[in-house]
Amino acid sequence: MGLADTFQSVIDSLPDDWTDLAFDLRINEEDRYIEAATYMVQVNPQPYSKADWHWQVLVAHRFGHAASVPAVHGTLKLMDDAGFTGEMQVTQVREGRIETTYLPRRAESFRREFHKLRNY
Numbered sequence: 001m002g003l004a005d006t007f008q009s010v011i012d013s014l015p016d017d018w019t020d021l022a023f024d025l026r027i028n029e030e031d032r033y034i035e036a037a038t039y040m041v042q043v044n045p046q047p048y049s050k051a052d053w054h055w056q057v058l059v060a061h062r063f064g065h066a067a068s069v070p071a072v073h074g075t076l077k078l079m080d081d082a083g084f085t086g087e088m089q090v091t092q093v094r095e096g097r098i099e100t101t102y103l104p105r106r107a108e109s110f111r112r113e114f115h116k117l118r119n120y
Helices: 003-013 030-043 069-081 108-118
Strands: 018-027 055-060 086-095
Touching (some): 003 069, 018 030
């Protein structure tokens, strides 16, 4: 199973109210680390130095300061297409939090659309 498929299976296994997750990624082709880093830069990974894992990737579900699910999946798909193999390990999943936004003096149509987009 490729990196993108592994990531998608992790996402599919999460409950609907998950907000963010972190996973560590290690590639098997360490001699191609720089090439892999040029793909990974799209999702702002945090590199590990002198560790068994190469990067930590933060992923946001509907909101937050992390890479989106489609961006991470697309990046991992590009790495699969380039012939990279590796493994990932989920290190943290947060769930049950919701975005809070102060919406005074906004039109009712704006509030309805906002809540519709956020699935409230």
